Amino acid sequence: xxxxxxxxFMYVNRKAPYGTIYALESLxxxxxxxAFDQDVSLVFMDDGVYQLRKxxxxxxxxxxxxxxxxxxxxxxxxxxxxxxxxxLQARGLTADDLCVPVEVLERAEIGRLMEQQDVVxxx
Amino acid sequence: MKFAILVNEGPYTHxxxxxxxxxxxxxxxKGHEIVRVFFYHDGVNNATRLTEPPxxxxxxxxxxSRLAEEHGVDLVVCVAAALRRGIRExxxxxxxxxxxxxxxxEAGIQADxxxxxxx
Amino acid sequence: xxHIVNKSPFQSTTLDSCLATAxxxxxxxxxxxxxxxxxxxxxxxxRLEQALGKFKIYVLTPDLExxxxxxxxxxxxxxxxxxxxxxxxxxxxxxxxxL
Numbered sequence: 493x494x495x496x497x498x499x500x501f502m503y504v505n506r507k508a509p510y511g512t513i514y515a516l517e518s519l520x521x522x523x524x525x526x527a528f529d530q531d532v533s534l535v536f537m538d539d540g541v542y543q544l545r546k547x548x549x550x551x552x553x554x555x556x557x558x559x560x561x562x563x564x565x566x567x568x569x570x571x572x573x574x575x576x577x578x579x580l581q582a583r584g585l586t587a588d589d590l591c592v593p594v595e596v597l598e599r600a601e602i603g604r605l606m607e608q609q610d611v612v613x614x615x
Numbered sequence: 616m617k618f619a620i621l622v623n624e625g626p627y628t629h630x631x632x633x634x635x636x637x638x639x640x641x642x643x644x645k646g647h648e649i650v651r652v653f654f655y656h657d658g659v660n661n662a663t664r665l666t667e668p669p670x671x672x673x674x675x676x677x678x679x680s681r682l683a684e685e686h687g688v689d690l691v692v693c694v695a696a697a698l699r700r701g702i703r704e705x706x707x708x709x710x711x712x713x714x715x716x717x718x719x720x721e722a723g724i725q726a727d728x729x730x731x732x733x734x
Numbered sequence: 735x736x737h738i739v740n741k742s743p744f745q746s747t748t749l750d751s752c753l754a755t756a757x758x759x760x761x762x763x764x765x766x767x768x769x770x771x772x773x774x775x776x777x778x779x780x781r782l783e784q785a786l787g788k789f790k791i792y793v794l795t796p797d798l799e800x801x802x803x804x805x806x807x808x809x810x811x812x813x814x815x816x817x818x819x820x821x822x823x824x825x826x827x828x829x830x831x832x833l
Contacts, residue, residue, distance in 0.1 A: 499724055504830065506751070514623075514833075517656055517696060524716040530724065538751055578754075603755040607735050611723040612830040613621065614731055615656075616824050623833065630766045634740075637796070641816035647824070728823050730738075731831040 499610035500531040505540035507615065509558070510550065515543045516558050518615035523561070526568035533572040534565075535602055536594070541579045544590040562592050576602055618642050619726035620652040621719065623733030625660030626675035627668070632661050635732035636678055643686050651689040651722040652679070654711075656733070659697040662690070664708035676708045683710025691718045736826035740766035740833070743778035752832045753781070758788050763814070763822055765794040772798070773806040786810045794819060 503522055509515040525532055536544060543562070550557040565573070573594040580586060580596065587596050597605075606612060620639060624631035639649050654661050666676040682688045690711045692702060697713055704713060723729045737756050741748040749771055752762060762785070764772055771778045772793040785791060792812045798804040807813065814822065823829055 497724055501720070501723060506748075506833070513656060520695060521655075521716055521719065525720050527717070528720045528724070530720070537755070538747070599755050600757075603757050606755070606830055607757055607760075607828070609828055611729045612828060613723070613729070614831050614833050615623070615733070618823070631740075634765060637816050638819060642820045645817060645820055647820065728829065730823055730829055731833065733831065733833040734740075 498529065498531055500608060501525060501533070502606060502609040502612045503532070503534045504606075504612060504614040505534065505536050505543055506538040508539040508542040509548070510553065510555055514615040515540070516556075518613075519558060519561055521613065521615070522565070522570060523568060526570055532570050533574060533605070534570065535574045535576070535605070536579070537576040537599070537602065538579050541575055541583060541585060541590075544573075544575065544592060544594065545585065546589055546591045559591055565592070574602060574605065616728065617648045617650045617726045619650050619722035619729040621729065621731040621733075622652060622654050622658040622661060623656040623731065625657040626666065628657075629734050631732040631734060632658070632675050633673075635730075636675070636682070638730065638732070639682060639688065643682075643688075649682075649686070649688045650726045651691055651718065652682075653719045653722055654690070654692045655696050655716075655719065657700065658733070659692045659700055659702045662692045662697070662702055662708055662711040663706050665706050666708070680708050680710040691722075693719070735760050736822050736829040737762045738829060738831045739764055739768040739771075740831070742767040743771040743781070748832045749778070750781070753785050753789075756789060759790075761790045761792065761822060761826060763792045763794065763819065765797055765819075769793050769797045769801060769803065772808055772811045773803050774808050775806070779808055782808055782811070792818070792822060
């Protein structure tokens with residue numbers, strides 16, 4: 493692979509925040525990835541949509557609230573955030589309940605996007 | 616073909632580390648190259664030389680070290696995830712090195728295929 | 735694309751998520767506890783049999799054998815060893831692990 497290769501990287505988030513560390517550490521990868529000038533997109537499916545649910549207050553569990561970091565993604569030129577429509581519906585949520593602007597897609601559409609990737613990281 | 620491997624779970628509790636290792640061994644046997652195995656999340660616990668399983672159990676850490684020794688596989692432990700979990704240079708098993716998350720992205724760029732093992 | 739699933743269908747909805755997302759003519763490989771999804775007569779069998787019409791479904795033999803269920807695999811599910819697992823990854827342009 494030559495120096496200037498641009499690959500399509502997709503980060504698939506399917507886990508709820510706080511119960512496990514995956515959501516936070518996935519976000520840490522994404523922030524580093526931003527420095528590599530690759531084609532980056534984030535997908536939130538299943539319980540992963542809870543990562544974006546507005547209003548996290550983590551003082552009582554003594555864990556850092558990392559939700560503000562999702563709002564900072566734009567500053568890293570990471571603007572393609574896709575959220576699974578069926579996952580929102582199943583959890584009684586709409587895009588208005590989320591802390592950042594996202595594109596809501598049918599699951600099948602996410603499947604199509606997934607097929608187009610060079611690298612899919614799943615956390 | 617060049618493979619990059621991501622290991623997201625520690626040894627023994629979850630099968631991920633075993634699956635990842637067996638995959639690497641099979642890929643090498645078929646003449647493929649493993650450009651890097653990157654250890655993230657609790658996966659960093661694969662790298663501690665303090666690991667001492669019972670005699671009749673497989674030694675997951677030493678198995679990785681041998682893979683590095685015999686096949687030159689680059690075993691990289693994420694520094695942030697490692698420090699969180701008490702993995703440092705002084706307890707690192709042979710063949711492993713500690714580095715940044717950039718090494719994961721770089722492996723993804725260099726490899727033809729990236730395979731993740733986790734929970 | 736190759737989809738890799740490692741969760742028991744009785745414990746997690748991961749296999750369902752994968753089946754609902756994967757594109758027709760995609761391949762699905764069941765490893766670790768997901769191999770239980772490939773056994774005959776279980777509550778998950780009907781879903782898997784239906785999925786066989788849409789996807790190629792593979793199961794990792796060493797994981798089946800370890801769990802004592804190598805003799806109970808649903809017809810149409812293809813068996814692979816680790817070498818076959820490597821071939822599947824090499825043959826498909828990309829892979830997604832449904833963790």
